Amino acid sequence: MSRAQARYQAIRTAQTWTERFEGGRVASPPVDQIFGSNVFGLRTMRERLPKATYTAIVSTIERGKPLAREVADIVAAAMKDWSIEQGATRFTHWFQPLTGTTAEKHDSLIVPDGQGHVLYNLSGADLIQGEPDASSFPSGGLRATFEARGYTAWDPTSPAFIVRGENSATLCIPTVFVSWTGEALDKKTPLLRSCEALNHHAQRILTLFGTSEGVSRVVTTLGCEQEYFLVDRDMYHARPDLVSCGRTVFGAKPPKGQQLEDHYFGSIPARVLAYMSEVEEELYRLGVPVKTRHNEVAPGQYEVAPLFEEANVACDHQMVLMETLRRVAPRYGFACLLHEKPFAGINGSGKHCNWSMATDTGVNLLDPRDDTHTNMQFLVFLCAVIRAVDVHADILRASIASVGNDHRLGANEAPPAIISIFLGDMLTDIINQLERGAPKRTIKGGAIDLGARTLPRIPRHSGDRNRTSPFAFTGNKFEFRAVGSSTSVSWPVTVINTIVAESLDVVATQLEKAMGKRPTEAKLLAAVGRLLKQIIKDHKRVIFNGDNYSAEWHAEAAERGLPNLATVADALPVLKLRRAVALFKKYKVLSPSELDSRLHIQLEAYIKRRQIESEEMVQIGRTMILPAALEYQRRLADTVVKTRAAGVECDADQEALESFVGLVQDFRAALSALEVANGHEDEPIKHARAIARKTFPLMEALRLATDALEGQIEHSLWPLPSYDELLSIR
Ligand code: ADP
Ligand code: MG
Numbered sequence: 001m002s003r004a005q006a007r008y009q010a011i012r013t014a015q016t017w018t019e020r021f022e023g024g025r026v027a028s029p030p031v032d033q034i035f036g037s038n039v040f041g042l043r044t045m046r047e048r049l050p051k052a053t054y055t056a057i058v059s060t061i062e063r064g065k066p067l068a069r070e071v072a073d074i075v076a077a078a079m080k081d082w083s084i085e086q087g088a089t090r091f092t093h094w095f096q097p098l099t100g101t102t103a104e105k106h107d108s109l110i111v112p113d114g115q116g117h118v119l120y121n122l123s124g125a126d127l128i129q130g131e132p133d134a135s136s137f138p139s140g141g142l143r144a145t146f147e148a149r150g151y152t153a154w155d156p157t158s159p160a161f162i163v164r165g166e167n168s169a170t171l172c173i174p175t176v177f178v179s180w181t182g183e184a185l186d187k188k189t190p191l192l193r194s195c196e197a198l199n200h201h202a203q204r205i206l207t208l209f210g211t212s213e214g215v216s217r218v219v220t221t222l223g224c225e226q227e228y229f230l231v232d233r234d235m236y237h238a239r240p241d242l243v244s245c246g247r248t249v250f251g252a253k254p255p256k257g258q259q260l261e262d263h264y265f266g267s268i269p270a271r272v273l274a275y276m277s278e279v280e281e282e283l284y285r286l287g288v289p290v291k292t293r294h295n296e297v298a299p300g301q302y303e304v305a306p307l308f309e310e311a312n313v314a315c316d317h318q319m320v321l322m323e324t325l326r327r328v329a330p331r332y333g334f335a336c337l338l339h340e341k342p343f344a345g346i347n348g349s350g351k352h353c354n355w356s357m358a359t360d361t362g363v364n365l366l367d368p369r370d371d372t373h374t375n376m377q378f379l380v381f382l383c384a385v386i387r388a389v390d391v392h393a394d395i396l397r398a399s400i401a402s403v404g405n406d407h408r409l410g411a412n413e414a415p416p417a418i419i420s421i422f423l424g425d426m427l428t429d430i431i432n433q434l435e436r437g438a439p440k441r442t443i444k445g446g447a448i449d450l451g452a453r454t455l456p457r458i459p460r461h462s463g464d465r466n467r468t469s470p471f472a473f474t475g476n477k478f479e480f481r482a483v484g485s486s487t488s489v490s491w492p493v494t495v496i497n498t499i500v501a502e503s504l505d506v507v508a509t510q511l512e513k514a515m516g517k518r519p520t521e522a523k524l525l526a527a528v529g530r531l532l533k534q535i536i537k538d539h540k541r542v543i544f545n546g547d548n549y550s551a552e553w554h555a556e557a558a559e560r561g562l563p564n565l566a567t568v569a570d571a572l573p574v575l576k577l578r579r580a581v582a583l584f585k586k587y588k589v590l591s592p593s594e595l596d597s598r599l600h601i602q603l604e605a606y607i608k609r610r611q612i613e614s615e616e617m618v619q620i621g622r623t624m625i626l627p628a629a630l631e632y633q634r635r636l637a638d639t640v641v642k643t644r645a646a647g648v649e650c651d652a653d654q655e656a657l658e659s660f661v662g663l664v665q666d667f668r669a670a671l672s673a674l675e676v677a678n679g680h681e682d683e684p685i686k687h688a689r690a691i692a693r694k695t696f697p698l699m700e701a702l703r704l705a706t707d708a709l710e711g712q713i714e715h716s717l718w719p720l721p722s723y724d725e726l727l728s729i730r
Contacts, residue, residue, distance in 0.1 A: 003238075003624060003719035010234035010721060014729045017232065017333035021271035031284055038086070038162040039287035040079050040171075048078040061157050062360060063216045064196070072154070073124030079160060080109065080122035083171040086162050091122060091171040093130040093152035096187040097137040098601045100488050102319050103177075105132045106170055127173060128154045137177075138601045139185055150185055152177050155192070158316045161286050174316055183594055187490035188312070190589050194497035195220055195311060197587040201504035202357055202365065202381075208511050208524065209377045217360040220497055221477070223308030224318050225292075227349035227485050228325055229300050229337040230272060232729055235721040236335035241616050245609070246339035246486070247404070249617045250625070250703055252710040253345040254724040266295050269730050272302065275332040279304070282324050288317045297413075298347040299727040308354060308477075311497070315490045318351075322486070334730075338486040340404030341411075343723060344703070348408040349485035355496055356477035357381065367476040376528055379434070383535045384507050385478060386421060388499035389471055390542035392583070393419040394563045394574040396471075397482075399495035401571040401602065403609040405484035406692075410566065412549050415470030415482045417571070418557045418564045420544040422469030428545060434529075435536040468548035491598075498589045505587075507531060568606045569692040573685050575599040603684040610691045614674055614699050621671045624719040625706055629664050632713045636660055663708050670702040 036043070042061070046054055053074045059065040083091065092104040107126075110118040130152040137150065152175035160173045177186035184190055202218035236242050241249040268276065280290045289307040296303050304325070306317060322338055329336040341348035357365040366385075368378045389396060397419050400409075410416040423431065466472055470482040483492050514527035541560040546553060557564060565571040574580060575595055584590040590598070636657040643650040677695045681687035710718060 003628075004716050007235075007238050007719070007721050007725075010232070010238050011725055011729065013234050014232035014333065014725075018269070018271050018729060021269075021274045021332075029281070034281065035284045035289075036287040038164070038285040040082055040160040041287060042159075044082060045075070045078065048082060049074065057156060064157075064199075067156055069124060069128075072128050072156075075156075076122050076124040076127035079127065079171070079173075080120060083122075083160075083162060083169075084109065084120050086169060087164075088162050088169045088171045090168070091126075091173060093132065093154075093175040094172040095152050095175045095177040096319060096488060096490065097177060097185060098187065098598065099138060100187075100486075100605075102323065103132075103137070104170075104172065105130075109171070122171075130175065132177075137185060138604070139179065139597060150177055150179055155188060155312070157192075157310075158313050159287065161320075163286075183591065183597075187488055187494075188315070190584075190594070191312060191315060191490045191494045191497075193589045194494040194501065194587070197501035197589060198357065198497045198504070201501050201508055204508035204512070205377065205380060205384075205504060206359070208508065208515065208519075209380075211363075211377060214361050215359040215363075218357055218365070219360060220311035220493065221308045221356045221358050221364070222311040222314035222489070222493055223306065223354040223477075224314065224321075224483075224489055225303055225305040225352040225354070226318070226321060226325070227296055227301060227303045227351065229298070229339075229342050229349065230275070230302065230329065230334045230730060231300060231337060231342075231726045233330055233333050233335045235726055235729070238721050239726075240620060241613075242335070242337070242342070244616050245613045246337060247342045247407075247613075248344070248723075248726075249613055249699070250620065250706045250710070250720065251343060251723045251726075252707040254722065254727065268293075268295060268302075271332055271334075272730055275328060275334060276302070276304070278331065279324055279328045282328065283321060286317075286320055286324075288321055288324075290321075296347070296349075298343070300730060301347065301349065308356075311355075311493050315488070315493060318489050340402070340484040340486060341407035343727070344407075346723070346727070347413045348404075348411065350408065350414055350481060351483045351485045351487070351489065353480040353483050353489055353492060353496075354474070354477050355480060355493065357500075364476055366473075366478070376525070379430075379532055380507060380511075380528060381504075382427075382473070383532050384503040385500055386542060387506070387535050387539045388496075388503040389419060389421055390539035391503070392495075392499040392579075393542065394565060394571070394577075395499065395580050395583070396480075396492075396495055397563065397565050398571040398574040399492040400480075400483050400487070401565075401568040401606075402484050402487055403568060403606050404486055405482075406567050408484065409482060415468060415548050416554065416564070417482075417566050418548070418554070418562055419470050419482070419542070420548065420557065420562065421478075421542050422466040422472035422545055423543055424466075424473065424545065427473065428543060431536050431540065431543070434532050435540070437529075437533070466545065466548075469544070470548065494589065498584060498587050501587050502583060507535075567692045568602070569685070569688040572599055572602055572606075572688070600684060603688050606688050607684065607691060610695060610699075614677070614695055617699060617702055618671060618675050620720075621667070621702065621706065625667070625709065626671070628713060628717045628719050629667065629709050632717055633657070633660060633664060635714070660712055663705070663712060667702075667705040667709055670698070670705040674698045674702050 045057060053071055056068065056071045057075055060067045089109055090106040091109055092106045094102060094104050097103050109120050109122055111121045113119045132150060132152060155174045155176055158174040160171060163170050163172055176189045178189060179185055198220060199218045203212060203215065206212035206215060239248060276293050283290050290304060291307045292305045294303055306321065308314065309317065325336045365381045368375055397417060408414040472479045472481060480492060480496065483489060510531055511527050515523055541562065544553065576599065581592050581595060584595050585592060640650055640653045640657055643653060677698050681690055
């Protein structure tokens with residue numbers, strides 16, 4: 001079968017799939033009956049553990065108390081019994097190596113009993129610690145292969161769960177992954193450390209304000225909105241670029257892209273809805289609280305958002321969610337694309353990370369509440385975040401650097417690579433007044449209290465929205481909008497936690513000093529007034545409420561001195577700065593060598609991914625596009641020759657042939673240029689820069705030349721499913 005025939009067959013099967021779900025209804029079981037049924041969570045533990053053990057594990061989970069070995073043994077026994085009742089035969093330590101995915105090595109829950117039969121067994125030791133052969137995970141130089149030992153250790157704060165597949169049920173125990181010297185080889189360890197740093201310094205602020213009573217922990221809360229594309233699976237397999245790079249490296253823009261904006265929030269196609277419902281059902285069983293789903297801006301693009309949770313659990317759930325989206329797709333004849341930019345000229349995918357801080361008693365510290373006193377505390381937390389984002393804008397930018405995100409950031413659909421904060425008019429007005437001294441006036445609805453009070457009252461949930469801002473305050477949380485759709489959110493959240501912990505530390509230190517031995521309310525008010533004024537003066541340059549997509553903003557940001565790190569190659573070296581190394585070290589989030597290892601792994605990932613992409617382009621270009629182009633050229637030439645032979649003038653055909661041959665020549669030249677471009681540099685930063693500055697523009701040039709051919713060549717000769725076909729059949 002020719003490529004083109006295969007392509008038509010793929011389209012036909014895709015249409016059949018679509019019809020199968022039209023008019024159909026999927027009956028899902030009631031959520032309350034299935035929610036968390038595959039999770040060994042608090043409710044299950046309460047039912048199954050002796051009271052003292054339950055209390056001990058709760059104080060570990062909720063208050064971060066260390067876990068005694070005897071307790072772990074009892075929990076392990078209960079977990080084993082529960083998982084066996086659920087049909088599990090294997091267990092795995094489930095962890096997040098630096099590859100950005102999750103890893104598991106399955107062990108059997110059964111052991112021989114010595115009498116020809118087997119017993120189920122999972123000891124406390126197995127639960128607490130494992131030792132996968134770790135030599136093949138990237139360590140970025142942290143660990144030589146000959147000392148390949150890596151340990152996994154149970155994270156009791158994230159509940160274990162059972163993943164079911166065809167013929168299998170596996171108990172997954174969330175773990176951290178460290179080297180034998182205790183260095184973090186994963187994404188969870190630094191996240192947990194950063195939560196601890198934030199907790200510590202946030203509590204100092206609460207103590208100053210006298211609001212710490214009953215609070216044993218301040219936690220980070222996180223809610224992620226995941227965007228993704230669905231394309232038909234057969235067509236996906238007919239595109240080697242999608243299969244190996246996750247994105248299309250070629251593809252002419254379709255006549256109907258997203259201009260009509262008729263897809264956004266439109267009714268969800270039947271086949272997609274059936275798919276979403278099954279994804280949600282699986283996620284509910286795994287305790288992931290999925291809340292919203294809808295069509296996104298681009299055709300074939302969707303979004304799913306769970307309710308926010310504590311950051312550590314939310315990050316684990318985010319990995320489970322991406323995995324589930326991918327895993328369920330084939331059952332509905334789909335492939336799920338999580339790449340940041342699967343299609344050029346069509347919106348890419350992001351993952352907004354909604355982030356806040358809350359006490360374990362349930363108070364959101366970024367929620368401006370009704371009385372002045374808590375309002376003041378709110379302003380301190382708010383200004384601490386503003387300060388953090390300004391001081392470390394470059395590190396925050398580096399935290400979301402990835403090969404896929406390079407296509408999205410600044411592409412007029414996603415925030416630019418310049419990090420700024422959106423506050424909205426009302427808060428900005430208050431900030432401006434604070435800078436001048438005590439606020440004197442109010443805007444919007446008169447909710448701000450004046451008169452005797454030094455600080456304003458702020459109405460909750462101002463309705464402001466700004467979709468172009470990378471870091472927006474949305475009423476009671478910040479929304480980090482520049483995060484890429486395919487990334488693990490652990491690292492960006494680790495960075496936010498760390499920079500905010502530092503700011504809170506600075507703020508708390510200053511206020512504590514001002515309070516002296518005899519703190520009074522008046523002293524606190526005055527000190528806070530001075531502090532906020534100073535922070536705003538020093539850091540308000542990072543606040544920008546206008547259109548982040550505009551050219552004027554780029555110019556203005558440069559004037560304000562805000563960093564604009566356009567690509568991975570520009571952003572990642574920031575992690576080498578002395579300020580970055582000192583920051584992560586001081587707050588015990590990453591040692592200098594741990595940080596360095598992250599830089600290396602990410603650079604390497606960037607280099608490898610771009611190399612794969614450019615090799616794939618050359619391969620598809622040589623073996624699929626060129627033969628199709630030559631065949632079409634032959635047909636055009638044939639037409640000219642035969643028409644002339646018949647005694648008819650055909651200057652127009654002759655011209656068409658000449659101009660087509662010109663396109664083919666351009667294409668060949670671009671192909672050859674890319675083919676020889678793969679130079680090598682020993683130093684990874686230099687290599688990444690060379691790829692970004694030299695190789696990538698050649699890739700773009702080849703893409704343009706190829707897309708021009710696609711616009712000319714007879715449709716039935718084109719070897720790849722077109723954008724139209726990929727995006728419209730669903
Ligand atoms: P939008 O699309 O308007 O940004 P969504 O409702 O799709 O809003 O998503 C908002 C996300 O923010 C949800 O995941 C929600 O749970 C989360 N969220 C709400 N409050 C908080 C909070 N205090 N901390 C962290 N995330 C939050
Ligand atoms: Mg959002």
